[in-house]
Amino acid sequence: MRETRKPRVGVLYGGISAEREVSLRSGEAVANALASLGYPVERIDVLEAPISTLTQERMDVAFIALHGTFGEDGGIQSVLEVMGVPYTGSGVTASRLAMDKVATKHCFRRAGVPTAAFVELEAAWPQERKVAAIAPLGLPVVVKPAAQGSSVGVSIVEAEAQLPGAVARALEFDERAIAEEFIGGRELTVGVLGDRALPIIELLYKGRLFTWKIKYTKNAARHVVNPELPAGLAERVQDLALRAHRSLGCRACSRVDFRLDADNNPFVLEVNTIPGMTETSLLPDAAAAVGIPFAELCRVIVEMALRAGRRGAARPRKRAAAPVPVPVRA
Ligand SMILES: Nc1ncnc2c1ncn2[C@@H]1O[C@H](COP(=O)(O)OP(=O)(O)O)[C@@H](O)[C@H]1O
Ligand SMILES: [Mg+2]
Structure with a gap:
């Protein structure tokens, strides 16, 4: 039997934002992982590639490993919509809403998701x-x-x-x-994959804020997967993560940041529509905890993009595509 050809993946990384360096690391990790599964992969630094070259002729699907401006904010998503190239993660509107912390908070309030004054x-x-x-x-x-x-x-x-x-x-x-x-209690983050919340990760670090320096200095923060929490709080936080993700209309995956106050009441800080994707980043860590290794996580995200792309306006289909099964170990 002939093996069906794997879709060509353009990994978009680098770009122009303040988070360029982080994006280069995420993109490299994703490209290596997908290549290890046999996907034909092209690494595309969006700083160097003219926008007009991001075409269906070049790739079957774009894996957006960009963070911040023109990566996470709906900009590149709009370009790919126009080009008819399916892409990973959330669509234009959800990306724009999630990148804007004011718009995000309005959506949270409407959806009853607690957020700081x-x-x-x-x-x-x-x-x-x-x-x-x-x-x-x-x-x-x-x-x-x-x-x-x-x-x-x-x-x-x-x-x-x-x-x-x-x-x-x-x-x-x-x-x-x-x-x-300022919400001064513990800091938690919850990955969302498909329609489920992944295990909670607590961030332990020195100081009062999870700063840029701590985020990107090796061993400056410890990730505790499934931390001890008061009864019922884990379920509530996971439910809020899903509600926050949905309140913005997010798709496929995201990571929702929380802080607890001194009485352990959870507050959602923001939704990251393109979370860090190095092998030791938070979303991959949470996925690994339910038996989804990094390469498999990347594959699932690509498959979700292809399904969403087929459902998109560029290629109307009569019947909705079946959801991508997410392999999860109980
Ligand atoms: N209202 C808040 N109360 C306490 N800490 C906060 C608050 N807002 C942000 N922080 C801290 O700053 C970090 C970054 O803020 P966040 O809103 O997640 O923005 P981003 O990660 O997009 O820069 C958080 O991880 C948290 O440690
Ligand atoms: Mg954050």
């Missing part, structure tokens, strides 16, 4: 207006760009004198920033 700040406002807007939240607050990732531009403000610096740092990366009530 916040205010939005605009770069053009005079300093006094920014300080006055934040005042009702009290201190400490966390100040962050409205649309970034990897903790870029995120700071904690514990005294009013630190506010101008924190706001300026956040606004280096975006025209809008948000200030959010």
